[in-house]
Amino acid sequence: MSSSASSARTFTVADFDFHLPPELIAQHPAPERSASRLLDGTGPAPVDRIFRDLPTLLNEGDLLVFNDTQVVKARLFGQKASGGQLEMLIERVLLPLEASDGTAHEVVAHLRVSKKPQMGGRLHMAGGLGRGGFDAVFIGRWPDEQGQLFRFRLHGPAGETPYELMARHGHVPLPPYITHTDEADDERRYQTVFARSPGAVAAPTAALHFDADVLAALEAQGVARASVTLHVGAGTFQPVRVEQLAEHRMHSEWFELPQATVDAISRTRAAGGRVVAVGTTTLRALESAARGDRGLQAGARDTDIFITPGFAFRVVDRLLTNFHLPRSTLMMLVSAFAGHAHIRALYAHAIRERYRFFSYGDAMLLDRR
Numbered sequence: 001m002s003s004s005a006s007s008a009r010t011f012t013v014a015d016f017d018f019h020l021p022p023e024l025i026a027q028h029p030a031p032e033r034s035a036s037r038l039l040d041g042t043g044p045a046p047v048d049r050i051f052r053d054l055p056t057l058l059n060e061g062d063l064l065v066f067n068d069t070q071v072v073k074a075r076l077f078g079q080k081a082s083g084g085q086l087e088m089l090i091e092r093v094l095l096p097l098e099a100s101d102g103t104a105h106e107v108v109a110h111l112r113v114s115k116k117p118q119m120g121g122r123l124h125m126a127g128g129l130g131r132g133g134f135d136a137v138f139i140g141r142w143p144d145e146q147g148q149l150f151r152f153r154l155h156g157p158a159g160e161t162p163y164e165l166m167a168r169h170g171h172v173p174l175p176p177y178i179t180h181t182d183e184a185d186d187e188r189r190y191q192t193v194f195a196r197s198p199g200a201v202a203a204p205t206a207a208l209h210f211d212a213d214v215l216a217a218l219e220a221q222g223v224a225r226a227s228v229t230l231h232v233g234a235g236t237f238q239p240v241r242v243e244q245l246a247e248h249r250m251h252s253e254w255f256e257l258p259q260a261t262v263d264a265i266s267r268t269r270a271a272g273g274r275v276v277a278v279g280t281t282t283l284r285a286l287e288s289a290a291r292g293d294r295g296l297q298a299g300a301r302d303t304d305i306f307i308t309p310g311f312a313f314r315v316v317d318r319l320l321t322n323f324h325l326p327r328s329t330l331m332m333l334v335s336a337f338a339g340h341a342h343i344r345a346l347y348a349h350a351i352r353e354r355y356r357f358f359s360y361g362d363a364m365l366l367d368r369r
Helices: 003-008 049-058 162-169 183-187 203-211 212-221 258-269 278-290 329-338 340-352
Strands: 037-040 047-050 063-067 070-072 075-080 085-093 108-114 122-125 134-142 148-156 197-200 224-230 251-259 275-278 299-303 318-322 363-367
Touching: 003 275, 003 318, 037 049, 037 340, 047 049, 049 212, 049 363, 063 278, 085 122, 085 162, 108 134, 183 318, 183 363, 197 224, 224 258, 224 278, 251 278, 258 275, 275 278, 278 299, 278 329, 318 329, 329 340, 329 363
Parallel strands: 037 363, 063 224, 063 275, 070 197, 275 318
Antiparallel strands: 037 047, 075 085, 075 122, 085 108, 108 148, 122 134, 134 148, 224 251, 251 299, 318 363
């Protein structure tokens, strides 16, 4: 199917479904980051490679754009005043301008508990305040009264910030399809080697394959680097539960695009190079920042962009990505980028060749079609 025919077609969520043998879901990372496999999908037929081959697939003057977000230990355990057990996943630490009292101690979270808390209810996390942990007071829903997320104000010893409390008491928020509890190796490997901006509850997984040797080889090849920050939310794992794509409500994520990256993209374009997004999160940030009439704009804001076939890409020429969940918004994104039929063929090849799937799995390189 041509890209124009694909764009004209009306898609439903069933078009992005596929059967994946459970044993292909990677439960642990490859022994070495760059030893993962790389499916080269830039041509008409797939080519099987190793990730450390990536520098040979890029040209001098190309620009790799990374998401430098840092995964925080956002998974926490506690109990209600009645003693009932609960689990909290902090989705976002609110900035002072967003917080009701002007501090940076309010968070938005998912909550797994038998009975939802009442307004003003106090939860005792990791033992609770006075027992080595901290308290979380329920102050409302997010983003409004009908929102699915919970808003809490955290009270820790000596006014510790939410990030400090998570670092001390939290667990690595591994994806729901990884069946083991977080281990010491997950703290290191479910994090990119260049992570610097804390706030994500899921890793930008395409970037997990990069190590010092690959980065050095890219530099020697004359491939430039730039960065964005998008704090990946738990919504990235949620399937689309409606058949008609137009009815899906996309989750919102915060991102920041530096002016230096805008300038690097402009230089790359002027010199005839390609903009290569490392991961769908990077692509979402770049394309979100280019949605207005003024072109690509630096700055910080939220995005709820939903990219489906027919989307008009303005920034990204090439995409490095891992394999995604069936019926997910990310399956729709890569299909929009590389063509629905092409993605179906690549996924069928990956399953036949026993590629490893999802966050700790292998990678794929795509050109925009």
